[in-house]
């Protein structure tokens with residue numbers, strides 16, 4: 307017999323540690339009226355990894371994209387409520403969206419390197435922003451490739467095309483590119499879903515290393531990945547945040563039956 311859930315139940319953690327980013331009553335509408343996110347209020351602790359999980363269509367990517375105003379790029383999308391970052395509601399239309407995205411970077415599901423050399427994939431944006439000194443550009447490239455754990459593999463082939471890289475390497479190049487502008491927060495939308503298990507592990511190890519310096523929010527369908535790599539887990543269903551807690555709690559003793567069934571693969 308199918309289990310029925312009370313979807314009005316909520317169990318939302320209030321983190322004890324310093325908060326890097328939070329949302330208050332965040333709603334996202336598509337095509338003017340269709341409400342895809344129904345008023346999500348939650349906080350992301352600094353220097354921790356938070357995983358957003360939930361079935362397909364539950365709104366994880368929509369919510370993630372709202373956090374650095376990427377939904378602004380979608381025709382007909384509208385976001386209401388607050389996104390609080392360093393005392394500012396960055397959902398305010400007066401806030402410069404390019405500045406927001408410098409502070410809150412994003413890595414997408416499919417690695418999307420530019421059709422340029424490995425070096426240029428990182429140097430390009432900085433040169434365009436006015437950095438002319440070759441030594442400075444070299445430093446930026448080296449530092450960000452090191453942070454993304456890619457430097458040792460590519461330091462002798464920086465002039466080769468990024469399009470010739472493996473999927474895992476290309477994704478780490480995209481992580482390096484995101485890091486090179488020195489964000490505080492990195493949003494990752496299923497960053498390993500197009501990768502083989504070894505590359506997936508390497509991305510997870512890189513994330514664990516990066517959380518010393520960054521706050522990471524990741525969407526994943528992979529329950530093993532969420533339980534291995536994240537500190538906090540948020541369970542979304544049908545545009546609502548249902549349960550949010552420490553990852554160990556969500557995976558071993560969640561408060562709600564729906565969460566337990568989802569993480570153990572009984573529905574969704």
Ligand SMILES: Nc1ncnc2c1ncn2[C@@H]1O[C@H](COP(=O)(O)OP(=O)(O)OP(=O)(O)O)[C@@H](O)[C@H]1O
Nearest residue numbers: 336337342360361362363364365366367368369380
């Ligand atoms: N650009 C868009 N225009 C209209 N509706 C959209 C758009 N993007 C997403 N939606 C709708 O918003 C809802 C949430 O979708 P979203 O992609 O955020 O869910 P998700 O949990 O990330 O799913 P998945 O795990 O399959 O990526 C769905 O009903 C989806 O059809």
